[in-house]
Amino acid sequence: MSNVHNFSAGPCILPQEVFEKSAQAILNFNDIGLSILEISHRSKDFVAVMDEARAIVKRLMKLGDDYEVLYLGGGASLQFLMVPFNLLKTKAAYLDTGTWAAGAIKEAKMVGEIDIIASSKADNYAYIPKDYEVRSEYDYFHCTSNNTIYGTQMKSFPKVDTLMVCDMSSDIFSRDIDFSQFDLIYAGAQKNMGPAGVTLVVVKKSILGKTDRVIPSYLNYQQHIDKESMLNTPPVFPVYASLLTLQHLEKNGGIAAAEQRNISKAHLLYDEIDRNPNFETFCRAEDRSLMNISFKLTDESKKDAFDAAWKAAGISGLNGHRSLGGYRASMYNAMPIESVQVLVDVMSSLK
Amino acid sequence: MSNVHNFSAGPCILPQEVFEKSAQAILNFNDIGLSILEISHRSKDFVAVMDEARAIVKRLMKLGDDYEVLYLGGGASLQFLMVPFNLLKTKAAYLDTGTWAAGAIKEAKMVGEIDIIASSKADNYAYIPKDYEVRSEYDYFHCTSNNTIYGTQMKSFPKVDTLMVCDMSSDIFSRDIDFSQFDLIYAGAQKNMGPAGVTLVVVKKSILGKTDRVIPSYLNYQQHIDKESMLNTPPVFPVYASLLTLQHLEKNGGIAAAEQRNISKAHLLYDEIDRNPNFETFCRAEDRSLMNISFKLTDESKKDAFDAAWKAAGISGLNGHRSLGGYRASMYNAMPIESVQVLVDVMSSLK
Numbered sequence: 001m002s003n004v005h006n007f008s009a010g011p012c013i014l015p016q017e018v019f020e021k022s023a024q025a026i027l028n029f030n031d032i033g034l035s036i037l038e039i040s041h042r043s044k045d046f047v048a049v050m051d052e053a054r055a056i057v058k059r060l061m062k063l064g065d066d067y068e069v070l071y072l073g074g075g076a077s078l079q080f081l082m083v084p085f086n087l088l089k090t091k092a093a094y095l096d097t098g099t100w101a102a103g104a105i106k107e108a109k110m111v112g113e114i115d116i117i118a119s120s121k122a123d124n125y126a127y128i129p130k131d132y133e134v135r136s137e138y139d140y141f142h143c144t145s146n147n148t149i150y151g152t153q154m155k156s157f158p159k160v161d162t163l164m165v166c167d168m169s170s171d172i173f174s175r176d177i178d179f180s181q182f183d184l185i186y187a188g189a190q191k192n193m194g195p196a197g198v199t200l201v202v203v204k205k206s207i208l209g210k211t212d213r214v215i216p217s218y219l220n221y222q223q224h225i226d227k228e229s230m231l232n233t234p235p236v237f238p239v240y241a242s243l244l245t246l247q248h249l250e251k252n253g254g255i256a257a258a259e260q261r262n263i264s265k266a267h268l269l270y271d272e273i274d275r276n277p278n279f280e281t282f283c284r285a286e287d288r289s290l291m292n293i294s295f296k297l298t299d300e301s302k303k304d305a306f307d308a309a310w311k312a313a314g315i316s317g318l319n320g321h322r323s324l325g326g327y328r329a330s331m332y333n334a335m336p337i338e339s340v341q342v343l344v345d346v347m348s349s350l351k
Numbered sequence: 352m353s354n355v356h357n358f359s360a361g362p363c364i365l366p367q368e369v370f371e372k373s374a375q376a377i378l379n380f381n382d383i384g385l386s387i388l389e390i391s392h393r394s395k396d397f398v399a400v401m402d403e404a405r406a407i408v409k410r411l412m413k414l415g416d417d418y419e420v421l422y423l424g425g426g427a428s429l430q431f432l433m434v435p436f437n438l439l440k441t442k443a444a445y446l447d448t449g450t451w452a453a454g455a456i457k458e459a460k461m462v463g464e465i466d467i468i469a470s471s472k473a474d475n476y477a478y479i480p481k482d483y484e485v486r487s488e489y490d491y492f493h494c495t496s497n498n499t500i501y502g503t504q505m506k507s508f509p510k511v512d513t514l515m516v517c518d519m520s521s522d523i524f525s526r527d528i529d530f531s532q533f534d535l536i537y538a539g540a541q542k543n544m545g546p547a548g549v550t551l552v553v554v555k556k557s558i559l560g561k562t563d564r565v566i567p568s569y570l571n572y573q574q575h576i577d578k579e580s581m582l583n584t585p586p587v588f589p590v591y592a593s594l595l596t597l598q599h600l601e602k603n604g605g606i607a608a609a610e611q612r613n614i615s616k617a618h619l620l621y622d623e624i625d626r627n628p629n630f631e632t633f634c635r636a637e638d639r640s641l642m643n644i645s646f647k648l649t650d651e652s653k654k655d656a657f658d659a660a661w662k663a664a665g666i667s668g669l670n671g672h673r674s675l676g677g678y679r680a681s682m683y684n685a686m687p688i689e690s691v692q693v694l695v696d697v698m699s700s701l702k
Contacts, residue, residue: 004384008391019377019386026374033355035370037546040359073424077583081567110567195388197548197586216432216461232428235548
């Protein structure tokens with residue numbers, strides 16, 4: 001597999017060790033003579049997986065017992081709905097930084113009243129709005145830490161007078177931030193922490209149970225917490241592969257070391273874009289993402305030559321999102337800097 | 352793995368071919384040099400998987416273009432909520448045949464008005480109620496085709512004057528019935544059709560869009576249909592492993608052949624229970640399930656000897672559900688009759 005450089009925006013590259021160990025677990029899990037695909041989720045072998053998968057998140061994020069960790073189905077899209085169902089009483093504040101933030105806003109509006117307190121939509125989401133204030137009248141503030149399509153990322157988070165909820169689907173575990181500033185974090189696993197099919201939720205227990213709303217069981221965080229993330233049959237294999245991914249991260253220096261690698265990879269590519277007159281990014285320099293670098297040709301007539309060159313180099317998944325066009329290099333935790341160098345070499349060779 | 356006889360109630364045994372092919376796809380999917388865990392769900396290789404996974408269900412069920420097939424996250428438990436969200440206008444009728452039926456009833460009550468038109472709860476769900484009528488005043492009738500815990504199964508389905516919705520999680524694809532009598536079928540994959548982490552929904556298109564309710568996006572069947580089951584990132588690997596499972600079924604004679612094998616396996620074990628004074632079932636004979644045989648010792652003092660014997664024979668997953676006790680032999684499609692014979696031999700040897 002070493003000849004393919006996978007820049008896919010997600011599902012995306014994972015550590016080779018995760019592929020090898022999860023393939024082995026499908027043939028014979030824990031040497032018990034059964035496949036991970038056929039064991040009961042109530043078996044001691046899988047309960048141990050779920051327990052450790054929940055515990056490792058708190059270790060990596062340096063969070064205490066006031067937080068709970070859940071692995072749920074339905075994707076981050078279902079969290080767009082579960083967050084307001086569980087937290088919205090009167091009114092919530094949303095920051096509109098792109099397609100996924102807009103998706104979260106759309107679902108929340110079906111549950112109750114929300115204010116979009118800042119938006120960069122009029123500039124096609126080319127920057128992260130910073131000039132806003134979140135007052136205590138809001139039940140919570142919702143933001144999206146990284147915007148895969150536009151290649152923007154929140155470099156810091158506001159001080160707010162209410163709860164802070166963050167969709168970290170596309171940059172979770174990529175940088176060393178103070179996770180305790182958030183009251184609820186959610187993330188589809190399929191970028192930095194595993195394969196598609198499971199969604200991480202990290203929630204501060206004390207914020208739950210404050211609305212009078214009747215919350216259906218699957219949408220109710222407290223019910224999932226009460227059942228230790230096994231309210232119903234969990235997505236067993238995606239949880240296991242996520243645990244393998246996080247164990248690989250922990251063994252390799254944790255989040256701080258991953259951040260250093262991510263900075264090196266991003267600088268390598270941004271330096272080439274800034275140096276090379278053939279390329280430019282879509283977004284403002286100060287909001288550039290370390291995860292997804294969206295860029296375009298300055299001269300569209302070179303498209304055929306560039307496309308042929310990166311494909312010949314074994315690069316995969318570089319096309320930009322259909323809504324924006326151009327190119328997108330997604331460089332999640334598992335992306336080796338050698339693959340970024342291959343892309344930079346192709347770019348620098350373009351006449 | 353041939354030395355373990357896996358009678359787990361689900362997640363459960365799957366064909367060995369599914370384990371081998373899915374492990375290979377994790378190392379190198381379709382020989383493209385990438386893992387099934389790292390490819391985009393929008394890649395042509397995965398779109399082909401989803402298209403075929405949807406098509407094979409209609410072939411196996413002999414359903415036409417008036418039905419749509421979806422693969423969703425969240426488990427059958429989320430369907431307990433999605434069904435009333437999409438179909439309940441005034442009042443729905445539910446048949447209460449066990450724990451999962453009761454779960455569906457609980458969620459539906461949070462959405463609107465429902466009537467439990469028949470229940471065997473007072474007899475600890477030892478039979479399937481048959482003496483009821485479903486009139487046209489109901490928006491739909493909901494039933495559970497097989498009850499894993501109590502070992503009961505609906506042998507036929509009522510003629511109803513409204514829509515019929517069925518939770519087939521534990522016996523889907525196990526017997527040759529007329530699937531067109533149902534307007535909506537749902538099933539968690541983790542019994543007869545794949546690993547945990549994905550739920551099948553088969554829905555007749557014409558029944559949707561009839562309520563005035565605002566339906567959040569992820570809960571809205573029509574939105575999933577409009578996006579060909581990719582409204583958001585689907586559970587890629589569970590969908591792929593489900594396709595492999597259904598391909599294995601199709602290659603081996605389809606549902607009709609599976610039913611014959613399931614009848615043979617069930618008769619082998621029921622005959623032993625009926626012959627052997629040491630054992631008895633929990634439920635009435637006429638409602639006995641072909642999938643899950645729940646039974647108990649007539650003399651509890653033989654428990655230690657029996658437990659030691661089946662464990663020594665390599666049998667796994669035979670303990671009954673915690674709510675009922677005793678034993679439960681789950682014999683889904685992939686269970687070989689040789690494993691049932693091992694259990695019967697152990698039972699017949701008990702003094």
